[in-house]
Amino acid sequence: MSNGTIRGLLLSDKQADRVVPPTGFTAQLTVFVAGAMAFMAVFALALSLASGRLADRWSQELAKAATLRINAPAEQRAAQTETALKLLRQTPGVAKARALSPEEQAALLSPWFGPDLPIDALPVPQLVEVTAGEPGYDIAGLRLRLSAEVPGAVLDDHTRWREPLVDAANGLRRLGLIAILLIGGATAAMITLAANAALAANAQVIEVLRLVGAKDGYIAGAFVRRFTLRTLIGAAVGVVFGMIGVMLLPAASDEGGFLTGLGFRGIGWGLPLLIPVLGAGVAFAATWAAARRRLKELS
Amino acid sequence: MLIELENVGYSYGGGELLSDVSVSLAPGSFHFLTGPSGAGKTTLLKLCYGALLPTAGRVQVFDRDMGALDRDDLAMLRRRVGVVHQDCRFLDHLPLSENIALPLVVSGRGQRAEDDNLKELMSWVGLSSRAEALPPELSGGERQRAALARAVIMSPDVVLADEPTGNVDWDMSQRLLHLLVELNRMGKTVLIATHDLSLIRAAKSQVQARVLRISNKGLQLAGADL
Ligand SMILES: Nc1ncnc2c1ncn2[C@@H]1O[C@H](COP(=O)(O)OP(=O)(O)OP(=O)(O)O)[C@@H](O)[C@H]1O
Numbered sequence: 056m057s058n059g060t061i062r063g064l065l066l067s068d069k070q071a072d073r074v075v076p077p078t079g080f081t082a083q084l085t086v087f088v089a090g091a092m093a094f095m096a097v098f099a100l101a102l103s104l105a106s107g108r109l110a111d112r113w114s115q116e117l118a119k120a121a122t123l124r125i126n127a128p129a130e131q132r133a134a135q136t137e138t139a140l141k142l143l144r145q146t147p148g149v150a151k152a153r154a155l156s157p158e159e160q161a162a163l164l165s166p167w168f169g170p171d172l173p174i175d176a177l178p179v180p181q182l183v184e185v186t187a188g189e190p191g192y193d194i195a196g197l198r199l200r201l202s203a204e205v206p207g208a209v210l211d212d213h214t215r216w217r218e219p220l221v222d223a224a225n226g227l228r229r230l231g232l233i234a235i236l237l238i239g240g241a242t243a244a245m246i247t248l249a250a251n252a253a254l255a256a257n258a259q260v261i262e263v264l265r266l267v268g269a270k271d272g273y274i275a276g277a278f279v280r281r282f283t284l285r286t287l288i289g290a291a292v293g294v295v296f297g298m299i300g301v302m303l304l305p306a307a308s309d310e311g312g313f314l315t316g317l318g319f320r321g322i323g324w325g326l327p328l329l330i331p332v333l334g335a336g337v338a339f340a341a342t343w344a345a346a347r348r349r350l351k352e353l354s
Numbered sequence: 355m356l357i358e359l360e361n362v363g364y365s366y367g368g369g370e371l372l373s374d375v376s377v378s379l380a381p382g383s384f385h386f387l388t389g390p391s392g393a394g395k396t397t398l399l400k401l402c403y404g405a406l407l408p409t410a411g412r413v414q415v416f417d418r419d420m421g422a423l424d425r426d427d428l429a430m431l432r433r434r435v436g437v438v439h440q441d442c443r444f445l446d447h448l449p450l451s452e453n454i455a456l457p458l459v460v461s462g463r464g465q466r467a468e469d470d471n472l473k474e475l476m477s478w479v480g481l482s483s484r485a486e487a488l489p490p491e492l493s494g495g496e497r498q499r500a501a502l503a504r505a506v507i508m509s510p511d512v513v514l515a516d517e518p519t520g521n522v523d524w525d526m527s528q529r530l531l532h533l534l535v536e537l538n539r540m541g542k543t544v545l546i547a548t549h550d551l552s553l554i555r556a557a558k559s560q561v562q563a564r565v566l567r568i569s570n571k572g573l574q575l576a577g578a579d580l
């Protein structure tokens with residue numbers, strides 16, 4: 056199918072459109088289903104974009120941060136911390152290494168122990184904040200060297216609790232994308248059924264058209280134009296309602312976490328506008344294929 | 355030759371209906387095809403415009419083998435062959451005038467340019483007052499006249515008419531015959547399938563016609579016995 060045929064098929068042809076009788080009820084159903092599918096596609100898209108953003112943020116921000124804990128008797132703690140910091144600064148890929156001050160450590164513990172904690176009197180390990188550069192450092196190598204030189208050091212790169220979160224967010228994104236694909240497939244199936252029904256209902260018309268010298272492309276065009284246009288209109292309305300729905304969701308906030316982040320950001324708002332176009336493309340292909348199949352059965 | 359059948363056989367699945375039929379229609383010739391009901395007249399016409407393909411032998415139209423045409427070629431070919439179908443099928447949702455102009459519309463020539471032509475043709479077949487009627491509102495004879503008008507609106511090289519006067523009175527059948535004779539005088543090839551022998555006799559005074567008769571699955575030239 057060349058570009059010319061596609062243009063020829065879509066170009067409005069009032070007379071060709073009159074030649075095939077209007078099919079009121081199928082038309083309304085097609086518009087409705089296209090609208091409903093587009094509405095759902097907007098939410099699936101919002102979900103998948105939001106969880107994608109979340110997964111990216113968690114994996115990026117947290118991947119850079121690690122904590123080194125130095126468990127040592129009070130008298131060795133300062134020396135070991137010094138060694139560890141020196142070692143960290145020499146490690147390629149480590150952008151920053153900083154020992155937390157006693158005040159910072161106290162602040163971390165205050166939610167549990169209250170504000171007036173005599174932190175010096177407690178065997179609290181010294182914490183060192185390690186920030187990775189771009190590219191990062193070799194964790195296994197670093198652990199090996201630390202264990203040799205700083206016996207009390209434990210490196211926690213947050214993998215343990217980061218990974219399930221990132222996995223969950225990625226899983227959600229995948230589900231969103233699968234939902235969009237399924238919506239596309241269901242739309243194609245629905246249009247195929249509707250187009251087949253319209254073609255069957257008009258079998259007599261098609262036969263007369265063939266007998267007076269109409270080409271398959273001319274006949275198929277009348278059907279393809281209709282279904283493409285109906286899907287475009289239905290999907291456009293569905294997308295508008297879907298976007299209004301997403302807009303009415305509460306704005307992103309830290310307290311709300313994931314749920315309030317559901318929505319579009321920046322040029323992301325342009326993405327749903329692709330849905331009617333893609334829907335129309337699906338309708339075009341489905342109707343064209345159905346018409347081609349059907350017409351071949353006639354002489 | 356405009357239409358040429360070579361040793362054509364046809365069967366709908368059971369026994370052979372036509373067998374070893376050879377005939378050629380020269381440009382500008384006028385033919386009648388006759389034979390008893392069920393002999394295969396309509397079938398033979400269908401072979402000539404590609405609605406059926408022969409099960410044996412070869413059909414050539416405008417020197418092209420019908421078996422070798424693709425669907426678009428066949429559509430193009432049908433624009434040069436005007437057919438009056440025995441069952442006169444129309445698009446029931448369009449008024450008569452648009453039905454008659456349908457071949458122009460589907461071939462992309464549009465309807466407006468030939469409006470005069472259309473009006474003239476409709477008055478020729480006596481349907482001027484019925485232009486806005488829908489096909490289901492027409493009488494059998496009106497449908498036949500409309501079918502003839504639709505068949506000739508493209509000014510085709512060949513007109514194949516299947517019982518074009520089956521449902522009309524004698525006067526109208528003479529008018530339709532005269533229209534076909536007129537077309538033949540303009541150089542068109544005409545083939546009329548009919549079992550109405552009086553029509554054939556009436557034509558003999560106006561045009562030099564060859565009468566072909568289907569009998570015993572074959573095609574014979576009918577003689578002076580008509
Ligand atoms: N589609 C078909 N399938 C099976 N048999 C058919 C089909 N069409 C026609 N026939 C049979 O083929 C035979 C010839 O039919 P055809 O219509 O060609 O006859 P005809 O000479 O035009 O008859 P009439 O004068 O009644 O129009 C008939 O016996 C008919 O029953």
Ligand SMILES: [Mg+2]
Nearest residue numbers: 395396440516
């Ligand atoms: Mg017949």
